[in-house]
Amino acid sequence: MNAVHGAAGPGAAGIAVFVLLFALTILLGASAGWRRGRTGRAAAETTEEWGLGGRSFGTWITWFLVGGDFYTAYTVIAVPALVYATGAYGFFALPYTIIVYPFVYAVMPRLWQVAKAGGHATAADIVRARTGSRALERVVAATGLLAILPYIALQLVGMRTVLGALGLPGEVPLVVAFTALAAYTWLGGLHAPAVTAFLKDVMIYVAVIAAVTVIPRHLGGYGAVFAEAGRHMRPAPAGHVLGAGQAVPYATLALSSALAAFLYPHTLTGVLAARNADTIRRNAVMLPAYTLLLGLIALLGLMAHAAGISTTHPNTIVPSLFLLVFPGWFAGFCLAAVAIGALVPAAVMAVGAANLLTRNLLPAPARAGTRAAQVMALLVKVAALGFVLLLDPLFAIDLQLLGGVWVLQTLPALVLGLLPLRLTPTGLLMGWAAGMAGGSFMVFADGLKPVHALHLGGQETVGVSTALLALLLNLLVALGVSLLARPTRRRAG
Amino acid sequence: MRRIAWLLLLLPCAGLLWVPFYDRPGPALLGFPFFYWYQLAWIPVTSVLIWLVWRLERA
Numbered sequence: 278m279n280a281v282h283g284a285a286g287p288g289a290a291g292i293a294v295f296v297l298l299f300a301l302t303i304l305l306g307a308s309a310g311w312r313r314g315r316t317g318r319a320a321a322e323t324t325e326e327w328g329l330g331g332r333s334f335g336t337w338i339t340w341f342l343v344g345g346d347f348y349t350a351y352t353v354i355a356v357p358a359l360v361y362a363t364g365a366y367g368f369f370a371l372p373y374t375i376i377v378y379p380f381v382y383a384v385m386p387r388l389w390q391v392a393k394a395g396g397h398a399t400a401a402d403i404v405r406a407r408t409g410s411r412a413l414e415r416v417v418a419a420t421g422l423l424a425i426l427p428y429i430a431l432q433l434v435g436m437r438t439v440l441g442a443l444g445l446p447g448e449v450p451l452v453v454a455f456t457a458l459a460a461y462t463w464l465g466g467l468h469a470p471a472v473t474a475f476l477k478d479v480m481i482y483v484a485v486i487a488a489v490t491v492i493p494r495h496l497g498g499y500g501a502v503f504a505e506a507g508r509h510m511r512p513a514p515a516g517h518v519l520g521a522g523q524a525v526p527y528a529t530l531a532l533s534s535a536l537a538a539f540l541y542p543h544t545l546t547g548v549l550a551a552r553n554a555d556t557i558r559r560n561a562v563m564l565p566a567y568t569l570l571l572g573l574i575a576l577l578g579l580m581a582h583a584a585g586i587s588t589t590h591p592n593t594i595v596p597s598l599f600l601l602v603f604p605g606w607f608a609g610f611c612l613a614a615v616a617i618g619a620l621v622p623a624a625v626m627a628v629g630a631a632n633l634l635t636r637n638l639l640p641a642p643a644r645a646g647t648r649a650a651q652v653m654a655l656l657v658k659v660a661a662l663g664f665v666l667l668l669d670p671l672f673a674i675d676l677q678l679l680g681g682v683w684v685l686q687t688l689p690a691l692v693l694g695l696l697p698l699r700l701t702p703t704g705l706l707m708g709w710a711a712g713m714a715g716g717s718f719m720v721f722a723d724g725l726k727p728v729h730a731l732h733l734g735g736q737e738t739v740g741v742s743t744a745l746l747a748l749l750l751n752l753l754v755a756l757g758v759s760l761l762a763r764p765t766r767r768r769a770g
Numbered sequence: 771m772r773r774i775a776w777l778l779l780l781l782p783c784a785g786l787l788w789v790p791f792y793d794r795p796g797p798a799l800l801g802f803p804f805f806y807w808y809q810l811a812w813i814p815v816t817s818v819l820i821w822l823v824w825r826l827e828r829a
Contacts, residue, residue, distance in 0.1 A: 371809045372786035375816050379779035382820050500801030517793050518805035524789040532787060562821045565813045572810050 287600060291609030292443055298613040299457070302476055302620065306461040306469030327466035327647045328632045329398050330550040336559045338471050342625070343547040343560060344567040345474030347538065348374075350435035350619030351428075353481065353574055358591035360578025364510040365518045368575055372531040374568040377538045382561035385539060386554035387695050393553075399629075400545055400691050401637040407694040410702035416709055417687045418637035421542045424680030425630045428541070429661035431677055432623040434592075437665065439616045442596030443609070448666060454616070455662050462624045462658070463651050467550060470624040477621045480614035482570060484599070488580075488611070489573045492602050496583045506579035522740060526728045529742035537685040537744060542629030543622060623661075627654040675725045682720055682727075682744040686712035689748075689755050700759040708755025716747030775826035782816040 287295070325331055334342060352370075359367035388403065395406045400421060405414035433451065440450040461469050493499050514521050538544060551557050574595075581594040584601060588594065599611040631654035639649075664672070690705045700708075719729045720743055728740040785791075792808040799807045 365805060368806070368809065372812075375809075375812050376783045376786055378816060378820060379782055382823065383776070383779060498801055500798070503801065503803055503806075516795070518795055518803060519789070519793045524793055528787045528789045532783075558820075558824050562817055562824060565817045568813050569810070572813070576806075 287443060287608040287612065288605035291605040291607075291612070294606050294609035295443060295613040295616070298480070298610065299616060302473045302617045303457045303461050305476065306473045306620075306624070307464040309465040309468035309472040325396075325398065328628055328635075328650050329546065330467040330471055332393065332550055333552055334471060334550050334556070335552050336556050336563075338474075339547065339551045339556050339560050340563050341474040341478055342471045342550065343544065344564055345470065345477055345618075346543050346547055346622040346625040347564075348481075348567050348571060348618075349428075349432060349622040350439075350615050351431045352571065353615050353618055354435045354438055354592050354595055355431075356571065356575050357578035357581065357595050360575045361581050361591045361594050362578075364506070364520075364579075365513070366520065366523050366527060367578060369527045369531045370534075370575060371568065371572050372528075373534040373538070374571050375565060376531065377535040378561045378565055380535060381539055381548075381564070382558060384692055384695070385548050385561075386557045388545075388691070389549060389551060389554050389557055391695070392549050398546075398549060399542065399632050399636055400540065400687060401633060404687075404690045404694065405637075408690070408702040408705065410706070413690055413702050413706050413709075414637055416706065417690055418633045420683050420687050420709075420713070421540075422630055422633050422638070424684040425542050425626050426657070426661055427664065427674075427676035427680050428543070429623050429626045429630075429658065430664035431674065432619040432626070433661060433665045436616050436619040438592055439596055439612045439619075442593065442600060443612055451662075451665070454620075455658065458620055458623055458627075459655055459658055461620065462627050462654050465624075466647075466650075467546065467625065467628050470621045470628075471550075473617065474621050477614065477617045480610065481618055484611035484614045485570055485573050485577075487607070488577060488598065488602070492577075492580050492584065492598065495602060496580065502576075502580055502583045505583040509582040526740040526742065529740075529745050530727060533685060533742040533744040533748070534681065536688060536748070537681055540684050540687050540691065541626075542633055543626040546625055546629040546632065623658070627657050627661075630654070630657040678725060678727055679717065679720055682716040682747055683713060685744045685748050686716065686751050689752055693755075700755050701762050703762055704755045704757070704759030707758045708751040708753075711754040712747040712751030715750045716743055719743045719746065775823045778819045778823050781819055782812055785815075786812055
């Protein structure tokens with residue numbers, strides 16, 4: 278059933294290359310704190326240093342850090358898997374990761390200024406400062422935490438896929454990888470991924486550029502790749518590339534994903550750690566370079582068909598392609614790139630989640646100091662490991678989908694607070710509740726699908742991103758309640 | 771001028787969210803169907819547009 282799965286792993290040379298690069302990354306990251314030296318222990322002891330890199334990252338480090346934690350190992354595994362399974366439809370990740378940057382340019386520099394002025398490190402900090410509502414702060418923090426946990430779990434799933442392809446059996450390699458991740462974040466804080474993101478990105482670029490030049494040559498050029506992949510898909514209606522009824526889901530999923538992308542704790546942490554607002558503007562110009570990489574990675578899903586890989590586990594196609602096409606040592610290099618590609622974002626995610634716990638969710642006595650943040654980051658990772666070991670990985674994927682719907686519901690509280698239009702905290706809170714409840718209900722009612730079918734009179738239905746529908750509900754309720762509440766409050770005040 | 775510059779940021783959204791405009795196989799470029807190369811082409815275009823807005827904003 279699987280043409281490649283039974284095939285040999287990358288051999289001793291490949292495993293040696295993999296282990297060497299993986300160990301090097303851990304060492305570089307873990308020692309990031311010491312090598313910075315600066316004022317020695319004092320600097321490393323402050324939470325702002327550990328959790329936000331002291332807000333010191335310039336254009337290039339921010340580029341590597343944000344690029345490195347937005348485009349995760351799960352991207353490298355899951356985007357081609359989706360394209361493999363659904364063809365052109367899976368490509369919605371491309372418009373998503375393009376239109377996200379005009380949004381980043383318009384919104385994030387302002388958010389950075391607000392955060393810098395108030396000493397905020399999380400979305401919930403900002404919301405509390407803007408609205409004065411402790412309840413809103415807590416729900417925004419809890420939503421971020423719920424959304425990030427399955428995301429970390431998926432990084433570990435990605436790592437396990439790669440370790441499996443290397444021929445390392447069982448859960449032992451995963452536990453080793455996890456311990457590595459924990460040590461790396463504990464010692465280095467946000468400096469660890471900032472230093473190693475560079476290594477990771479260069480390796481992923483090399484692996485992917487090699488793949489998209491070498492593989493089509495094996496398969497007879499891109500024309501042949503598209504033609505051959507087309508034969509494995511349900512044919513599109515004449516004159517189209519997408520299937521019937523896929524256009525609206527394609528566009529709305531791209532839009533809702535783009536709006537949600539920088540509301541996650543890990544992406545926001547990367548943005549807030551920038552040195553100044555202009556660093557973020559420059560990055561909005563430069564970050565699309567990663568989208569080019571993503572587009573090429575997505576093509577691997579089509580190449581897998583052309584290469585004759587036939588599997589019911591689409592998540593294995595990228596490792597399978599590497600093993601099929603490259604010599605053992607280079608396959609080892611590529612697999613290491615993906616594994617390190619899981620480590621970097623997982624570390625930023627754990628730091629982002631720890632920031633939420635220590636700053637917004639825990640009672641004051643438990644939140645002091647870097648040690649508390651380190652312990653929280655560790656607990657977050659143990660929870661994510663628990664997900665992977667104890668639950669069906671499918672559950673992590675479903676939860677990640679729900680997480681995407683949920684995290685988008687923090688957009689009104691976080692982003693509309695920047696506009697002159699002032700919604701009341703009660704309105705925002707009720708909008709959030711409506712969006713969360715409505716979104717979760719639709720996702721469950723639809724059998725855990727990201728698209729909800731809307732009935733347009735008669736038999737016609739149109740699929741729309743569930744996250745976007747939930748956001749509309751959220752905005753309507755927030756606006757409605759704010760408008761109703763305002764006049765009475767004025768009269769009372 | 772600044773206001774108009776900000777409208778440039780909406781171009782990628784319009785160009786990519788109106789799917790019927792590019793949901794077609796031809797004309798192909800270097801073996802890539804139109805659907806694929808059109809979306810890939812928006813990457814450098816978006817970069818340049820954001821850069822332009824940034825320059826105009828500072829001017």
